[in-house]
Amino acid sequence: MIRFENVSVTYDGAARPTVQDVDFTVPEGELVLLAGPSGVGKSTLLGTVSGLVPHFTGGTLRGRVTVAGRDTRTHKPRELADVVGTVGQDPLSHFVTDTVEEELAYGMESLGLPPEVMRRRVEETLDLLGLAALRDRPIATLSGGQQQRVAIGSVLTPHPRVLVLDEPTSALDPAAAEEVLAVLLRLVHDLGTTVLLAEHRLERVLQYADQVALLPSPGAAPLLGAPADVMAVSPVFPPVVSLGRLAGWSPLPLTVRDARRRAGDLREQLEGRTAPREPAPPAAPPSGLPTGLPTGLPTGLPVVPPAIPSARRRFRRPPPVPSASVVPAEARSLSVRRARVQALRDVDLTVLPGETVALMGRNGAGKSTLLNTFVGLVEPSAGTVRTGGLVPHRTPPRDLVRRAGLVPQEPRDLLYADTVAAECAAADRDAGAASGTCRDLVSDLLPGITDDTHPRDLSEGQRLTLALAVVLTARPPLLLLDEPTRGLDYAAKARLVAVLRGLASAGHAIVLATHDVELAAELAHRVVLLAEGEVIADGPTAEVVVSSPSFAPQVTKILAPQEWLTVAQVREALREEPQDELREELREELREDPR
Numbered sequence: 001m002i003r004f005e006n007v008s009v010t011y012d013g014a015a016r017p018t019v020q021d022v023d024f025t026v027p028e029g030e031l032v033l034l035a036g037p038s039g040v041g042k043s044t045l046l047g048t049v050s051g052l053v054p055h056f057t058g059g060t061l062r063g064r065v066t067v068a069g070r071d072t073r074t075h076k077p078r079e080l081a082d083v084v085g086t087v088g089q090d091p092l093s094h095f096v097t098d099t100v101e102e103e104l105a106y107g108m109e110s111l112g113l114p115p116e117v118m119r120r121r122v123e124e125t126l127d128l129l130g131l132a133a134l135r136d137r138p139i140a141t142l143s144g145g146q147q148q149r150v151a152i153g154s155v156l157t158p159h160p161r162v163l164v165l166d167e168p169t170s171a172l173d174p175a176a177a178e179e180v181l182a183v184l185l186r187l188v189h190d191l192g193t194t195v196l197l198a199e200h201r202l203e204r205v206l207q208y209a210d211q212v213a214l215l216p217s218p219g220a221a222p223l224l225g226a227p228a229d230v231m232a233v234s235p236v237f238p239p240v241v242s243l244g245r246l247a248g249w250s251p252l253p254l255t256v257r258d259a260r261r262r263a264g265d266l267r268e269q270l271e272g273r274t275a276p277r278e279p280a281p282p283a284a285p286p287s288g289l290p291t292g293l294p295t296g297l298p299t300g301l302p303v304v305p306p307a308i309p310s311a312r313r314r315f316r317r318p319p320p321v322p323s324a325s326v327v328p329a330e331a332r333s334l335s336v337r338r339a340r341v342q343a344l345r346d347v348d349l350t351v352l353p354g355e356t357v358a359l360m361g362r363n364g365a366g367k368s369t370l371l372n373t374f375v376g377l378v379e380p381s382a383g384t385v386r387t388g389g390l391v392p393h394r395t396p397p398r399d400l401v402r403r404a405g406l407v408p409q410e411p412r413d414l415l416y417a418d419t420v421a422a423e424c425a426a427a428d429r430d431a432g433a434a435s436g437t438c439r440d441l442v443s444d445l446l447p448g449i450t451d452d453t454h455p456r457d458l459s460e461g462q463r464l465t466l467a468l469a470v471v472l473t474a475r476p477p478l479l480l481l482d483e484p485t486r487g488l489d490y491a492a493k494a495r496l497v498a499v500l501r502g503l504a505s506a507g508h509a510i511v512l513a514t515h516d517v518e519l520a521a522e523l524a525h526r527v528v529l530l531a532e533g534e535v536i537a538d539g540p541t542a543e544v545v546v547s548s549p550s551f552a553p554q555v556t557k558i559l560a561p562q563e564w565l566t567v568a569q570v571r572e573a574l575r576e577e578p579q580d581e582l583r584e585e586l587r588e589e590l591r592e593d594p595r
Ligand SMILES: Nc1ncnc2c1ncn2[C@@H]1O[C@H](COP(=O)(O)OP(=O)(O)OP(=O)(O)O)[C@@H](O)[C@H]1O
Pocket: 011, 012, 018, 036, 037, 038, 039, 040, 041, 042, 043, 044, 045, 057, 058, 453, 457, 458, 459, 460, 461, 462, 487, 488
């Protein structure tokens, strides 16, 4: 149904092709997963199917891409619209109307479908994607995940024969992601729809793919095959595969269920061993303590240097290490109304220096709203909020940036220069950091981003990396990250985790709003769960996620009832002798030599 014939794409001004030697077919009625590291060319390849590359992006396409027999170079994107439905990485750029219902109907209107068919399909899609309650809402007022669902819904309603989806679950909560994938699977199985889908969170999609097309590195030819075969050699793989590789399981398991069946021996080996923990987070402050006054806490602020060596050494003046006496973030009985929506209700939250908190919860639960209140972008309708002891919405931005930095859900909002180099130079200047600090951070997090690229032309993961580096350069006492792993491959995520752990060890407070359960498991000391604007759980990560089928990471599900969160913990524990065995050996030795 989709045929790539010796395809290569070279963007204008680029020294070499971004993708080349692409030659494979996606058969009708199959779901093919396009995988590969950040910036390797996945979106570029998807763009050649919808015709956006090169019609809108510029550059040169060699070879031939055909969809249902139509050559995408000689057919404009609108001439392909009746066969191909496309959802890009940025839903906002995709919308053409104002409200949810209009957007769902738009594609069908352009194809001239009869009104009664349109009505029926809009209602069906509202139900399928859980959008009924939002049908009259202006799209601009929706949360990130709600917008992503509308974008997906709007390409489903015309019933295209081919769907091309770029990270379609990146902003979705775990349950919503499963729902969307179930809908896609139904279309593939029942209607013979062909789906080509790029995704970084392989743990979410691998089990649904008929085949995986792997782009292993920039410019390298893709490898197409059965998911387990490709995963055996892939540089990107989900935790279930990582655990399978560690345990030497063959064939590699792709699902939690497969892995659980194989995990008996591993569970036995792990029996009696305990998960090595990160340094304990700071203790809670005494209640009733006024914000901004010395607390005497946290008692055990670790003094480990942060894991951004090259960047850190080159600061001209000492970085603004937060004073342990100021609470970086505090909300008391905080409520926020946004138009007619009660986005937060009676939220109490204190984040201490050195603490990493993951805000989790369904799409629309209020996570971004809470982050935004800490930088004064949204004002409370009741209750109080303090950032480093200041009232954020009454503090001039130049003072607030010394207390807190936010990487927004849409990283583009933070970038305004026209090259990566200029953006980094401005970040160094604004933060008073040594020249090169931001650029080193960019390279440390995600190698391969070139200085002269326009931020607009960066891949999703590259753009997020740049925004993260800009904020991390300022090293604010409070770091607020809204969905900080969209577009990032596993290696880039691991490097981000190392940088953030380093900052937390140096006393920075970090709050991340995320749907990435694997990230929360790796990084967070504490998880705060929001539902409909209220805090419904707040506790140590292991306690909150282990008991939740939605928020438990893969390793937890595989090894339950033992309480492991990450492959790294398991690897570490397997290296250690279990306490019982050690004791037994000691006893043996004592028996042999009683002196
Ligand atoms: N319009 C453009 N002009 C110039 N270069 C571009 C353009 N679009 C993408 N690129 C470059 O092409 C490379 C591949 O980008 P692409 O978005 O296809 O990667 P990706 O695999 O989808 O990345 P991610 O996983 O981060 O979404 C990147 O280095 C990017 O900077």
